[in-house]
Amino acid sequence: MFQKKYWAASAFAFLFSFQTMAQGDPAWPGVFQKINTEVQTNSKAYSSLKTASEAIGHRMTGSPNGKKAEEFAYNLFKAYGFTDVRYQPFEVESWSRGSLTLQVGPNANQLQNIKAVSLAHSPVKANLTGQVVDMGNGLEADYQSRPDAVKGKIALVYLGVLPGSPEGTRSLHRSEKTALATKYGATGVIIINTVTGGTLLTGTASVTGKLIPIPAVCIGLEDGQNLKAQLQKAPLTAKIDMTNNSGKIKARNVIATLKGTSLPNEKVVVGGHLDSWDLASGAIDNGIGSFSVIDMARTFQALKLKPKRTIEFVMFMGEEEGLLGSEAYLEEAIKNKKLQQLAFMLNYDMTNDPKGYNASQESCRELFQSIGAIAAKIDTTFKNSFSSRAGLHSDHQPFMLHGIPTGGSSGGKLPKGAGDCYHADCDSFKLVDEQGLKNTVRFSSMLLYGIADANTIPARRLNDEETKAFLLQNNLKEPLKIAGEWRWND
Numbered sequence: 001m002f003q004k005k006y007w008a009a010s011a012f013a014f015l016f017s018f019q020t021m022a023q024g025d026p027a028w029p030g031v032f033q034k035i036n037t038e039v040q041t042n043s044k045a046y047s048s049l050k051t052a053s054e055a056i057g058h059r060m061t062g063s064p065n066g067k068k069a070e071e072f073a074y075n076l077f078k079a080y081g082f083t084d085v086r087y088q089p090f091e092v093e094s095w096s097r098g099s100l101t102l103q104v105g106p107n108a109n110q111l112q113n114i115k116a117v118s119l120a121h122s123p124v125k126a127n128l129t130g131q132v133v134d135m136g137n138g139l140e141a142d143y144q145s146r147p148d149a150v151k152g153k154i155a156l157v158y159l160g161v162l163p164g165s166p167e168g169t170r171s172l173h174r175s176e177k178t179a180l181a182t183k184y185g186a187t188g189v190i191i192i193n194t195v196t197g198g199t200l201l202t203g204t205a206s207v208t209g210k211l212i213p214i215p216a217v218c219i220g221l222e223d224g225q226n227l228k229a230q231l232q233k234a235p236l237t238a239k240i241d242m243t244n245n246s247g248k249i250k251a252r253n254v255i256a257t258l259k260g261t262s263l264p265n266e267k268v269v270v271g272g273h274l275d276s277w278d279l280a281s282g283a284i285d286n287g288i289g290s291f292s293v294i295d296m297a298r299t300f301q302a303l304k305l306k307p308k309r310t311i312e313f314v315m316f317m318g319e320e321e322g323l324l325g326s327e328a329y330l331e332e333a334i335k336n337k338k339l340q341q342l343a344f345m346l347n348y349d350m351t352n353d354p355k356g357y358n359a360s361q362e363s364c365r366e367l368f369q370s371i372g373a374i375a376a377k378i379d380t381t382f383k384n385s386f387s388s389r390a391g392l393h394s395d396h397q398p399f400m401l402h403g404i405p406t407g408g409s410s411g412g413k414l415p416k417g418a419g420d421c422y423h424a425d426c427d428s429f430k431l432v433d434e435q436g437l438k439n440t441v442r443f444s445s446m447l448l449y450g451i452a453d454a455n456t457i458p459a460r461r462l463n464d465e466e467t468k469a470f471l472l473q474n475n476l477k478e479p480l481k482i483a484g485e486w487r488w489n490d
Helices: 002-023 028-042 045-055 064-079 140-144 174-183 221-231 283-302 324-335 362-378 397-401 434-453 464-473 477-482
Strands: 085-107 110-113 116-118 125-134 154-158 188-192 216-219 237-258 263-273 309-316 342-347 356-359 385-388 406-410
Touching: 028 283, 028 362, 028 434, 045 064, 045 283, 045 434, 064 085, 064 237, 064 283, 064 309, 085 116, 085 216, 085 324, 110 237, 125 188, 125 221, 140 174, 154 174, 154 221, 174 188, 174 216, 174 477, 188 221, 188 237, 216 221, 237 283, 237 324, 263 283, 263 324, 263 434, 283 309, 283 434, 309 324, 309 434, 324 397, 342 397, 342 434, 356 362, 362 385, 362 434, 406 434, 464 477
Parallel strands: 125 154, 154 188, 188 216, 263 309, 263 342, 342 406, 356 385
Antiparallel strands: 085 110, 085 237, 116 216, 125 237, 237 309, 356 406
């Protein structure tokens, strides 16, 4: 019995080793060990993010701080030895907050102030008073059951999925919930944050990155629960008085290119959004992602790594306002007839301390786990998990909608307390965990090298019908239709 188990285990080990070598290269273990040592010893991700957080602060697209962040990233790439670094300018409809007062009470003559924050792309001026209607999760089903409930009124909507909702209820992005409120005739929308302690969330309420027709605000969880309880007993009236600023501005992605050796016309894009909201420094969203990518670039240069494919390290701006930078990147690729060169896109958005890898296509499993097996041998805290999945609302989305395979590092957790500060004024550098950041850089650098150096990438670009089937399979039709990005007629 023991011999059978030993033989089976040995056979599995041999088979796994054979598969690993078939997918990879005998030189990879040595390269990955060098990556590990370099990052653990010399990583600059933590120190450069600290400098950016303290010297720049927030990195809102189109602001003076946003411009400083673009220049900071550009200079880091140059300092790390890149000779091919460029800005990719694009024009966007900017938005910045002005003043806001939210008051709620039993009628227009008995109103009390409630702490609130404007959601981005709300109108430049709004002053309205209206009855508040609790629309639960703010999903299509909530409106279909009461189609006229919010016409001429203000919708009260929960940001996520309310406790006690039917099993399997899927939430939507705040912008999609705002679009639904608008569709059903609401004059305004109040979104309740899911985090305790009165934390306020900002972020865009627009599915297009352009101004929306109704004011959208966020309030804290406790205030929201209180309003929902009051509405069970009697009607409530709300007054929203806000001003904001909007106009055309210019922003820039920052791109550093490492040319491939034998397959230079096949590109692997690895990116993260450099921009953040204006309420805090954006150290978690998305400093830990973008500065990990910059340090991956530093690592490749420090070790003089030369994989087969070209790598473009991209700092996207405008992600928070609606994926504007990544959309601009794809527009340029299409214009220059270089879309077919894009072989893979890795996205790092709030990635921290990964334990495995993910990809949009299941066909990546063997290659990714071959890479991960080497990483796990170097450090057993890396569990070499793999998941095949697809979602929206980050810079991989425009690539995915063009059929380009996407992925990244996954399976980790944010530093303690960081999740509650998502898009909030508490997103500061003190939340960053240095070793978690290093883990992102080293394990992701191994993945990046493996993809860029593999003889073939098992995932391929999907054609239009295959892309449609892929999006349907991943239940993405509804949010894409709400956003006006479902390009098929059915």
